[in-house]
Amino acid sequence: MSEKDLQSVTDRLLQRAAPGRAEFEDIVVVPVLAVLVAIILGGLIMLATGVSPANIGKAFVALFNGSFGSLNAVSETLTAAAPLTLAGLGIAIAFRAGLFNIGAEGQVIVGGVAAVVVGFSFAGMPPIIHVPLALLAGAVAGAFWASIAGWLRAATGAHEVIITIMLNLIAMRLLDYLLRNPPIQKEGRADPISKNVLPSAELPHLFDWLDPLMRVHAGIFVVMLAVIFIWWLLFRSTIGFEFRAAGLNPEAARYAGMRSGLIIVLVMALAGALAGLAGANQVLGVLGRVSPNFSGGVGFDAIAVALLGRSHPVGVLLAGLLFGALQAGGRQMQVDAGVSLDVIAIIQALIIIFIAAPMLMRGVFSFAFAKQSKR
Amino acid sequence: MAAPFQEVQSVRQGARSLDIELRAITKRFGDLVANSNVNLSIRGGEILGLLGENGAGKSTLMNVLSGFYRPNEGQILIDGKQVQFSGPGDAIRAGIGMVHQHFMLVPVFTVAENVVLGVEPTGPVDYLDMKKAREQVRTINDEYGLEVDPDALIEDLPVGIQQRVEILKVLFRSAEVLVFDEPTAVLTPQEVTEFYKIVRMLRDAGKALVFITHKLHEIHEVADRISVLRGGKIVGEGFPGKTSDKELAEMMVGRPVTFNVAKGDFKPGATLLEVKNMTVLRDDDSVAVDDVSFSVRSGEIVGIAGVQGNGQTQLEEALSGLRRVTSGTVKFDGADITNSSARALHRMGFAHVPEDRQHSGMVSDFSIAENMALNTYYAEPFSHGIVMDWKTVRETSARNAAAFDVRTSSIYKPAGELSGGNQQKMIIAREMSRNTRFLLASQPTRGLDVGSIEYIHKRIVAARDEGDGVIIISSELDEILALSDRILVMFKGRIVAEFADGVRQPSKNEIGLAMAGAVA
Structure with missing residues (x-):
């Protein structure tokens, strides 16, 4: 081939095809339909459980009002979305590397505890140091906790799903123990509760000058930074390239000279750091202290968030916002229409089922999809 | 019924x-x-x-x-x-x-x-x-x-x-x-x-x-x-x-095809790769490669024939840093490289075309560009520190895809969508577009069409003519005969026969018998 021909072929190959219809369907149509269908089915379930049609209507209005209907509602949505997104990122990055990190819940717990310890210590430290230090403590603790699973997986081949489940249970019991003993238990209390985070370690509320009830706090900046950082890491760095290669084809990664053991430990540490940050975020921004079940299952909901977000940082952010909205709106629903909060859990579960079964969506809503060309 | x-x-x-x-x-x-x-x-x-x-x-x-x-x-x-x-x-x-x-x-x-x-x-x-x-x-x-x-x-x-x-x-x-x-x-x-x-x-x-x-x-x-x-x-x-x-x-x-691989004169140089008494085990600890010794000179193609499952796979893995050599030594250019990592070998100029391309040679869901950088991503010019330079990766990939006749509409396409022949050409492009000193190719044309086989054979011979040492592992006798300067036959982990070109042209039947374990 002559130099000129070679150049022209090269130029042609460098052209990127416009994003195809299939991609659009995968990224947009399927999730949107999944959410819509889940909400409709949620309505049917309410009907089946004896909620009157009028009340169901009220419930959906409340669901919207409680999530996006007012500034305060948006604030609640963002507050709920923050830990879900952070922990969701941690699960997503593990997915990308081919690891199933069920352990976010435990990592959230140890992260929260570490943040609270730093948060109630160091009286007199300026907030500009105290807040980052407490966040860092949460991240490091989460990273350490998850690395145990990563290290066991890399060194012995023990499956990370089982180890992270075990680590979850250990973290929960550890929390119970710590909350009943000094130095973490609050002085003079018999019930399991920790000391309060010092004001200098609190993530400041952003709009309390507007309305003291607005709980949204500086943690959302941490979330934004995390989303951007993880996106950069996955798609713009050599480390992310290794993660993705190892996740899609571990044999090929090995062939290419990547060190799979190191990748596993690194990914788990990073996933744990993000989940730990989620715990710290809750403790420093919302709760101010640690109590049993303070994590509220964030680490498990985050699995759904990562799945719905297709393990893409931006997708995880959007999914986190949706789940945050469902939580915030669900509380309003309970108050206004007397519908149980469990309906929200059902809707969330339905969303995941539909996301996990895209062929079902394609079959039922064939009009929304282009004809399958191959297979 | x-x-x-x-x-x-x-x-x-x-x-x-x-x-x-x-x-x-x-x-x-x-x-x-x-x-x-x-x-x-x-x-x-x-x-x-x-x-x-x-x-x-x-x-x-x-x-x-x-x-x-x-x-x-x-x-x-x-x-x-x-x-x-x-x-x-x-x-x-x-x-x-x-x-x-x-x-x-x-x-x-x-x-x-x-x-x-x-x-x-x-x-x-x-x-x-x-x-x-x-x-x-x-x-x-x-x-x-x-x-x-x-x-x-x-x-x-x-x-x-x-x-x-x-x-x-x-x-x-x-x-x-x-x-x-x-x-x-x-x-x-x-x-x-x-x-x-x-x-x-x-x-x-x-x-x-x-x-x-x-x-x-x-x-x-x-x-x-x-x-x-x-x-x-x-x-x-x-x-x-x-x-x-x-x-x-x-x-x-759909076009005229040449059958004979045009090879330059056989002018072997110094010994490049020297394997001595190498033993390699399978995953279940059974012996796959049994006390094998051979050498490969610069400018020489050594063909390793054998029915599949006689230790060729493990030999390939051991020579490419993917499986431990249990005993024996491997020397490259005089230096001991026994149990060197895949990356270390890659740095020394080893090109490796693996036996099962989809299983280990590429990531199907990665784009062609990403696959072209699969084992070079960590160094200049494809990355600076830990920051990938995607522009360079893409430009180099497109150029190599064009030069190695990888037929596709765009390098953004997932490699899994390419035909088998084009996947293999993509791997060959990745492995051989750098400065190489040694090529290890296992089943380089398995399942490929005539056109792709012709092209890949040309590239392999070109590497040899440029002075690379080459090992071809193939269960395809025609391929071994067409390419090799010297033929080794593996049976049950051992090299049971050696046929050196020039000394005596072996017949297909002779090699076939050796492959079945009947050594004359």
């Missing part, structure tokens, strides 16, 4: 011989036309050779015939009567049987058990009559001289015999038309000869046979009539002996 047995009986009494007509068959998958207006006749007592490159539509056509696919247009006529198959079951009942490239046998079952599987002779209360089954299998076995022991366990049988079990299975279901999909790919040269005998005997017994292949010499050897498929269409017909290889290849590829 007693019916099949009765049919078998009836067949044996009055052998019916089927004539099959495929008329204007068109099969589309979405926008892709796999078969377009194909006419084909298959007659009893004749072997039809169906020749075509990968992706020419051979398998699709045969899947239409055997009921796996329904054609969009066209008809299938059996003895002049139009039939419609709604599944493979219909085709089998009509007497059409397929012998797949990958055997579908239960390894822990006996031959008889495998043969009757799904159509077992039963007595009252669904009693499984194995005695009857064995008798039936033995009858067919004797009738066609297949020489298979009905009581042998499949896992104990060599591949060639396993293939006969597949044939038995089809015959047991009273097939009159037998379709063989690339039947020789897994056989040793001796087994191939045996296989030809069986095929001819089936023909003489009045069966109609379709022999799918992309290998020209096979078609000459065994077919009575040849049809060539290209781009889903029948592009020509021929007769063995009358139609030349050149004509057939041109029909198949």
Whole structure:
């Protein structure tokens, strides 16, 4: 081939095809339909459980009002979305590397505890140091906790799903123990509760000058930074390239000279750091202290968030916002229409089922999809 | 189910011989036309050779015939009567049987058990009559001289015999038309000869046979009539002996093809790679490579022949840093590289084309550009520190894809969407577009079409002519013979024979015997 021909072929190959219809369907149509269908089915379930049609209507209005209907509602949505997104990122990055990190819940717990310890210590430290230090403590603790699973997986081949489940249970019991003993238990209390985070370690509320009830706090900046950082890491760095290669084809990664053991430990540490940050975020921004079940299952909901977000940082952010909205709106629903909060859990579960079964969506809503060309 | 047995009986009494007509068959998958207006006749007592490159539509056509696919247009006529198959079951009942490239046998079952599987002779209360089954299998076995022991366990049988079990299975279901999909790919040269005998005997017994292949010499050897498929269409017909290889290849590829690999003069330099007493274990700690020693000089192609599973895979892995060498040493250019990592070897200028390209040579879901950087991503110019330089990666990939004839519309496409030949060219492009000193290529052209094989062979020879040391591991004897300056034969983990070009040109038969373990 002559130099000129070679150049022209090269130029042609460098052209990127416009994003195809299939991609659009995968990224947009399927999730949107999944959410819509889940909400409709949620309505049917309410009907089946004896909620009157009028009340169901009220419930959906409340669901919207409680999530996006007012500034305060948006604030609640963002507050709920923050830990879900952070922990969701941690699960997503593990997915990308081919690891199933069920352990976010435990990592959230140890992260929260570490943040609270730093948060109630160091009286007199300026907030500009105290807040980052407490966040860092949460991240490091989460990273350490998850690395145990990563290290066991890399060194012995023990499956990370089982180890992270075990680590979850250990973290929960550890929390119970710590909350009943000094130095973490609050002085003079018999019930399991920790000391309060010092004001200098609190993530400041952003709009309390507007309305003291607005709980949204500086943690959302941490979330934004995390989303951007993880996106950069996955798609713009050599480390992310290794993660993705190892996740899609571990044999090929090995062939290419990547060190799979190191990748596993690194990914788990990073996933744990993000989940730990989620715990710290809750403790420093919302709760101010640690109590049993303070994590509220964030680490498990985050699995759904990562799945719905297709393990893409931006997708995880959007999914986190949706789940945050469902939580915030669900509380309003309970108050206004007397519908149980469990309906929200059902809707969330339905969303995941539909996301996990895209062929079902394609079959039922064939009009929304282009004809399958191959297979 | 007693019916099949009765049919078998009836067949044996009055052998019916089927004539099959495929008329204007068109099969589309979405926008892709796999078969377009194909006419084909298959007659009893004749072997039809169906020749075509990968992706020419051979398998699709045969899947239409055997009921796996329904054609969009066209008809299938059996003895002049139009039939419609709604599944493979219909085709089998009509007497059409397929012998797949990958055997579908239960390894822990006996031959008889495998043969009757799904159509077992039963007595009252669904009693499984194995005695009857064995008798039936033995009858067919004797009738066609297949020489298979009905009581042998499949896992104990060599591949060639396993293939006969597949044939038995089809015959047991009273097939009159037998379709063989690339039947020789897994056989040793001796087994191939045996296989030809069986095929001819089936023909003489009045069966109609379709022999799918992309290998020209096979078609000459065994077919009575040849049809060539290209781009889903029948592009020509021929007769063995009358139609030349050149004509057939041109029909198949659509342009003139050169068969002989043009090699420069053999001017070997200093010894590059030296393997001494190397032993390598399998995952289950059995010995795969047993105390092997050999060397490769600069500018030399060493071909390692052998039937698959005789330690070549582990040898390849050990030489590429993917498997531990248990004992012995490997030296490269005088330096000890025993158990060096894959990356260290890559840095030294090793190019490695792995045996199973999709399994380990590439990431199917990665774009072509990402795959082209799969093992060079960590260094300049593709990354700076830990920051990937995607612009450089893409530009280099596009240039290499163009230079190595990787046919695609864009380097953003997932590598998994490329055809096998283009995937392999992509891997070759990645491995050989750098400054290399050594090339280790395992099964470099397995399953590829004539055009891609020609191109890849040219590249391998070019590396050798530039002074690289080259090892080719292949179970394809023709490839070994065409490329190698020196041939080593592996059997049960040992090198059992060495044939040096120039000293004595080995015959195919000699190498074949060594591959089967019979060392002269």
